[in-house]
Each structure stands twice: as structure tokens, then as C-alpha cells.
Amino acid sequence: MSLQDEKAQTIEVSDKTYQDEVSVIDLIANATSPPLSTTRIHRFPRMVKEPEEYEKYYVPKVVSIGPYHFGNPKLKMVEKLKPLFTKKLFSNDMEALKNLYNKLSEVERVKELRNYYEEKSTDHFSDKVFTNMMLLDGCFILYYIKFIFGEKFETCQELKSHQIVFIHQDLFLLENQIPFKVLKEVMNLIKDDDHCFKKIIPFINENIFARERPKRRWTCFRNDQSSGEEAKMELENKNSDHLLHLLHQSLTKKQNTPENDFKQTMINRCTNFIGCICFVSHNNRCTFRNVNELMDVGIDFKPSGTMSLAHIEFYKSWWFFSANVELPPITVDDSTKPMLLNLVAYEMCSCDANDSWVTSYICLLDSLIDHPEDVKNLRKAGVLDNSLGSDKEVAKLFNEIGTDLVPNSLAYLEAKNRIQRHYESWRNTLFSQLKHEYVKSPWAFFALIGASIALVLGGVQAYFSVWSPKSQCDDLCLFLKNNHRL
Known part of the structure; x- marks a missing residue:
């Protein structure tokens, strides 16, 4: 290639590069922000997990709620029961059912409900089919809560006991939700609506895996002593998008009174800011590994009196x-x-990073549980109730769920810093070494006690030998020594 051809090629490449740069600049200059998403009921990003795990943990087993799994052949049996349960829920009051359908079928209401779901995911449903779906699914959920939840399985002849168990699980899947506004519309029109409002709170609490301890001030929250109006006001204040959102709100609720919310928020922000500075100064990492290590340095675990993660x-x-x-x-x-997986998926899709308390709690337990012995110690402390099987299975469960999760960096920051300082203390390290060497071995412990007693007695003997006061016997011994050369 001649020198002239090389120069021409260089100029051509330069011109192309310049054109690319100009196109990038034009692209940046003309860039606009994408429209804000109105989606509140998300689909789980399948690329995050293996297809087998998606089918096992995110797809309903018995009942389809909402459009994402509507028409699944495996769920046809319960789908056929929805009209029957709707009729029973309204006690054959067809006039109330017509009023409900008319409210849900309003053009603006249908558009609002469609906007809860991901874009284009409901386009293949006509307004009539979509409205029927919302009505039947809302009535099915409330029928289950009102007549099946908390009762003996034999009371529902249309469903088998194992199906009822799976229905309970299906109602809290991320992709198996309908807007909570639909449930409110249904509850406002059925007879004895107070009973539905009263039962929905205990229904949510039954699914909260953070169990309350006896003799706590909020234990009465689980019984049905509150009025329907109080339960209705509580649900209105929560402003939930769907059942899974309501469960998440109950799990992560703050323990502050409304009057102190602003004050407590400011205190928390200051504490987090100071904690961040302290945490960075400590190399931004915790060096303690599991429950056993912390117990060795004198840290005991106890169940808290709160249901909030x-x-x-x-x-x-x-x-x-x-x-x-x-x-x-x-x-x-x-x-x-x-x-847990569906709550984490909900946080990934819907929550602010500062509200990802379920993810942060799982990561904390994953860091505390390395071996079955850690699970055993948490069981003995009353922090964990193992109804799954062996302690090894529980340890494996949290280690699997915690893989690849990213917690909120400010979650439990103050508690982690104080644990780290206690863990690094030379005094607690010395206590840990003594505990390892002597307390866990009975014979070594007895030998330590014997050596300590011998050391104390030797010190006492030396003291009295040097500093004991003179006696008449001492004078006699001195006289005999001087005169008789003893």
C-alpha cells in the first residue's frame, strides 16, 4: 500500500470517528427521560434465577390470581370453582354482584387497574374478560379469608386439604396478585363486611414468619377483638397495592408513634450518617463470622418483642x-x-433500596449461620423455630437464599458497629481464649482452679513468712541460736 493510500485511509477513519462522535453528541443532546412506570404488580425477571427455580417458587401451584398466569391448564380445577365461591360470598345477592361488576367495568376504573400490571401484559384481554377476572379473583380471595382461613379443612368440601395449603402459599406470590382496590370494592358491597375487614389482618399476620413471643404488649393484635371500623381504618392507612405488599408492610413496619415519626426520622438519619463515618473508619467491613464466634466473646442472642424486621x-x-x-x-x-424469595423479588422490583429490610434480614442471617451448630444455638435462644427438619437443612436454606443478595448498606448499621467493637475488644478476646481453653474442657477447668488455689495459698504463705509480727517463740529461737550455736 502506497503512502498516499495510507493517508487516505487514515483520513477516512478519522472522518468516521468524528461522525461517530458527532452522532453520540447528537444522541446525548436529544436524549429524554423515559416515562415513569406505573407498574405496581411486576413479573419476576426470569434471567435472575434458573427456570427450574422459577417454576418451583414463583409459579402458582393451585390457583391463578390476576392476568400473568390466567389460563394455565394446570390451574383449571380451582378456576371453575371461582363463580361458585363468588355466589356463596354474596349469599346469592345478585343485585350486589351487579353493582360490583358495574363499578369495576367503568372505563376509567378498568384503565386504572390495567396500569397496575406491566405494559402490554393485559392487552390481549378485552375489558369484559379483564373485569370478570378482577371480580372473580377478588371474591375468591375474600371467600378463602372469610370461610376457609383458620377453619378446619373439612369445612370446605370443594377443596382438598393439600390444595388449601398451596392456595395459602399461592396468594402471596409476586406474579399472582390483583390490586388491593378490588378487594376493598368487594368488601364494601358484601354482607357482614366488618367480618372481612376483621379477618384480613389476622390472615396477613398468620403469614408473617416473625412470630410474636408470649406476654408482649402487642399479643392481642392477633385476636379478633378489634372492630371492623378499626381494621378498615388500618388498611386505609397502609395504602397497600396488593396482598404481598400488605405482608411486606407488616413485616417491615416501624415501631414509632405518629407524633414521633418526624423526630425519629431525623434521629435515624443522624445516627446513620455518624454510623457511616464510623463504619468507613473501621475498613467498612465486619470481621465476625457466625453465631458461635459471637457467643464465644460473650454475645448472647435473644428474641425481640417486635414483629418488625x-x-x-x-x-x-x-x-x-x-x-x-x-x-x-x-x-x-x-x-x-x-x-422469602417472593418478598425479596418484590423488593427488587418495587422498593426503594432503603426499604429492602427482608433482603437485609436474610443477608444478616446468612452471615450469622454457617453451620448447623449456629442454627442449634439460635433455636435454644428462642430466635428460630425449626419446623423444616434438621438444623443442616435450615443452614442450607439461608445460605442458598442469601447467595448474590445485596443488602441495604445502612441496614442495622449501628447494631453491627457495636457488635464489631465488642468482638474486637481485647478483654472479650481474652475471655474467649479462656473459655476455649478451660471452660469447654472440664479437666482443664479443674486444673485451672487447682493451680489458682495453689498460687493463692503460696502467696499467703510468702506474705506471712515475710511480714508476720514477732512472737515470744521468735525471741527464744534467737537466744538459743546465739548462745548454743544452733
């Missing part, structure tokens, strides 16, 4: 080398993993 407390005990960490107690059973 946003509340974990660390405090010193009476002994200078010991401390306590309060964790929300949880029950682990067959439904725990699907529920």
Missing part, C-alpha cells in the same frame, strides 16, 4: 464482658423459602 438491638448486659443481640424470632417451615 427493621428492628434489631444490641445492648450490654450486667457482666462487663457480655452483651445481648435481639433478633425478630422466625419460624422456618416448608413455606418459608417461597415466601
